[in-house]
Amino acid sequence: xxxxxxxxxxxxxxxxxxxxxxxxxxxxxxxxxxxxxxxxxxxxxxxxxxxxxxxxxxxxxx
Numbered sequence: 221x222x223x224x225x226x227x228x229x230x231x232x233x234x235x236x237x238x239x240x241x242x243x244x245x246x247x248x249x250x251x252x253x254x255x256x257x258x259x260x261x262x263x264x265x266x267x268x269x270x271x272x273x274x275x276x277x278x279x280x281x282x
Contacts, residue, residue: 222250225249229253231251
């Protein structure tokens with residue numbers, strides 16, 4: 221079984237923000253999200269459509 225220091229439940233704005241803040245730390249982080257539909261056009265992400273942001277690579281998988 222894999223071991224993690226931090227498990228983030230949900231890859232919404234808050235979950236991804238926390239995951240981003242932990243990038244580069246010594247902590248092993250796991251993000252769990254059960255969303256199976258295409259999330260790229262949901263309202264929560266609409267304000268990021270005009271410029272690139274640090275969550276581009278995570279947003280595609282949320």
